[in-house]
Amino acid sequence: MALLQPYRTQQHRAEVRIQANEWPEPNPASRYVAADDLDRLLLNRYPGHGDELRKVLAERWRVRPEELILGNGSNEVLLGVFLVFGGHGRRTLLFQPTYSMHARLSVIAGGEAIDEMIGLPYVLRKDRALDAMDRVRPAVVVFTSPNNPTGNAIDQEVILAVAEAYPDSVVLVDEAYADFAGTTLVPQIERNPNLVVSKTFSKVRAAAGLRVGVLAVHPELAGYFNAAQLPYNMSALTLAVAVRIARDEASVERRLALVASERQRVFQALRAVAGIEAFPSIANFLLFRLREGVPADVHARFLEQSVLIRDVSNWPGCERCLRVSIGTPEENDRFIAALDTVFSPSSIHR
Ligand SMILES: Cc1ncc(COP(=O)(O)O)c(C=O)c1O
Incomplete structure (x- = not known):
């Protein structure tokens, strides 16, 4: 027990934060509670x-x-x-x-x-x-x-x-x-x-x-x-x-449709990179494994593009792996564009 390190996700500054499998669009509390609702909450x-x-x-x-x-x-x-x-x-x-x-x-x-x-x-x-x-x-x-x-x-x-x-x-x-x-x-x-x-x-x-x-x-x-x-x-x-x-429920339905199409787009982009093996997903994130290179370096190169993903290479059985959450369409565009910089363009087959 004394050896347990605190649970922390990687906290770096980045414009595109697609590392924690959250829903990426802002969901303000004011959408659900108005001032008079708050007045009734004692x-x-x-x-x-x-x-x-x-x-x-x-x-x-x-x-x-x-x-x-x-x-x-x-x-x-x-x-x-x-x-x-x-x-x-x-x-x-x-x-x-x-x-x-x-x-x-x-x-x-x-x-x-x-x-x-x-x-x-x-x-x-x-x-x-x-x-x-x-x-x-x-x-x-x-x-x-x-x-x-x-x-x-x-x-x-x-x-x-x-x-x-x-x-x-x-x-x-x-x-x-x-x-x-x-x-x-x-x-x-x-x-x-x-x-x-x-x-x-x-x-x-x-x-x-x-x-x-x-x-x-x-x-x-x-x-x-x-x-x-x-x-x-x-x-x-x-x-x-x-x-x-x-x-x-209507918001859930809309989000499910959005994830399905965006995940497909990100998956195709990952698949086009020769140095990557991408695993099919039905969730709001994708796992990929590097055929070569160091995950921490790849993670850092994404961060240089202000794109934060998750280095999961120290999880059991996940050597050389990183995980990316599905973001908003704009965030996914940023991730896909960053692939060109992070991996050599000659290794990408679009
Ligand atoms: C499989 C799984 N279970 C549970 C959780 C934690 O969810 P919660 O925010 O409800 O504590 C996560 C969060 O990433 C998860 O990936």
Whole structure:
């Protein structure tokens, strides 16, 4: 524990910031709350339990409101899973490369993270997953789908096979990017009480700054999470804004269309660079691997063009890799133009 370094994304100044898989267009809070809404928000009182927010989300996902646990960002509900089901003497199984917080949070909760290296391309097969479960016997196994940093989805059949074969393990599915894929395992929770699914407002809902995450769980498990949760963990301001964001489906539809076309454009541009291997993605980011050269140098050369991307080359299984989030069309133009400077123009085939 003492050896854990604080979690920090790379904080450099840049005009084009496409390093954290956020939604790139400005989303001002004034879009959702007006001055008279603020007048009705009484800060001297403790907030409620987010009943209205849970009702809106429960209708959308066809579950009951009491099956939804709210947190300050999905990181908080993820930590809740490890606090309740991981912890001292218990193992968490992770399929690497994946979102680095899962390992951190399971260690913070006192448990042990065990890596199963899948590598790139990130294709997790059923026999591989079941074999790892058999060897590790984890209290918690995590599937991130679509996966960060690889951008592809894990076959739902693989996840369900694990949930069915290991009913005593908690199967945590991190669906931070699932809206981009248009799929979810939430409806399967009813038949698989050991399945828990996390979601976030930080990606397609364009509200990373608001900090809203949700965990969908079976009614049998909800009591454990409610017991472990800090009282009043969601602020009254957050809840008020989140309800309105949750109702704004039209914006989600528009963003999904924008990501699909922009991702294709950025992918083609990456594919045209001979020195790069780009991995197909269904999320709002793309992973690419350098055939030669040093990732830190490439990262720095993008930064010279005021384009900030993410060097993920020190993530397990991601040697020589960088990740770029899909930005606004103008930001993507800047990234694509920077490719010419960062990589020698003769190596680009358009
Ligand atoms: C897979 C995955 N899960 C969860 C999160 C964290 O989301 P939140 O902002 O809801 O804590 C991220 C953020 O990048 C992520 O990539």
